[in-house]
Amino acid sequence: MKIYGIVAIVFALTMLGILVGSVVSTSIPAWTQTQVRLDVTVPDDETPNYRSLVNDSLVAAFPQAERDRAALRRFTGILSNGAQFWLRDELQASGAAPGSTVSIWLPVSDPFEQLYEGVISPSTPENRRPLNDQQIADFQSLQQQDRIRSVFDWGLITNADSRFPELAGLKGGLIGSAFLMLVCLCVSVPVGVGAAVYLEEFAPKNKFTDFIEINVNNLAAVPSIVFGLLGLALFLGFLGMPRSAPLVGGLVLAIMTLPTIIITTRAALKAVPPSIREAARGIGASEMQVIAQHVLPLALPGILTGVIIGLAQAIGETAPLLLIGMNAFVTSAPTSMLEASTTLPTQIYIWFDSPERGFVARTSAAICVLLIVLSVMNLFAIVLRRRFERRW
DSSP, X not given: OHHHHHHHHHHHHHHXXXXXXXXXXXXXXXXXXXXXXXXXXXXXXXXXXXXHHHHHHHHHHOTHHHHOHHHHHHHHTTBOTTHHHHHHHHHHHHTOOTTOEEEEEEEBOXXXXXXXXXXXXXXXOGGGSSSOHHHHHHHHHHHHTTOEXXXXXXXXXXXXXXXXXGGOOSHHHHHHHHHHHHHHHHHHHHHHHHHHHIIIXXXXXXXXXXXXXXXXXXXXXXXXXXXXXXXXXXXXXXXXXXTTOHHHHHHHHHHHHHHHHHHXXXXXXXXXXXXXXXXXXXXXXXXXXXXXXXXXXXXXXXXXXXXXXXXXXXXXXXXXXXXXXXXXXXXXXXXXXXXXXXOHHHHHHHHHTOOSTHHHHHXXXXXXXXXHHHHHHHHHHHHXXXXXXXXX
């Protein structure tokens, strides 16, 4: 049995290592951004046309583009579609005087980023890659001029979603998940702990309470998509609440998390020795004082652990959120719980379903971020348990 246990642990750790390793290795390109340097003359106009400014800078770098419109279009395709907005922000942040020339690093489009990172190989036949030989030659000429670099992509965290992989970020999903967890926490914890305390300490033992206990245990095993159907019918259909809002998603996940919190809280309450209750009653404490001042503080480690594990399970759910519309394409981070939003799991689903090749790495990077969040929550649960744990 000892050998069997060791083999089982080694097998589980090996599979976990393969899973995490494959996700991390696939996500590596998403953590960097490929940029091209252009020398830009700061315009005198207060409201310049930044697209024209980008084109003028390309013509300055490639004089042949001024005489050949096809070449200009080809060179323009090297830059991301958001380069003009990136240029606007960089010029405003630089504070350069009008008429001066500054070097600005602008993001390249996804195919050229794939080329620079080695995902697209120039040796591949031309009809099997998105870039032709001339486009690759143009990009290589920029490399020879030291105009190409790769930097850490903070936009993966600070940008909202975009249809262009090189500009897409997780800000909307992170803020949406935070709103979602706040609603879930504020609803599920008071209701779940209160229900557990009543069932364990005050409820009479009869057929009705047995019926409730059976249903609570059954609800803990119900597929999460069923709770999504409940939220769709109750919150959206009957109550008319806003679709895709974190408030609705939080309520759905709160209902889904309730059985877990109730079960773990009851187990924590049962773990408190009966002698604690008897001693408190013996010195004249009321039943409410026994529960509030003696039993609950001693059961707190188990309760907190159950709550955090329940929330960690909720933050990784996708199916119930898809049914209430939280897979919408949202290009800005929400500022309230009633605005349309996405979450980390639904953002992963959206990117995985996108046809652009650059979203493959972005999807893996989003999974890494979600795994980090879940690991932090579980680590927090372990720390709380060890901090408040009492041994009898």
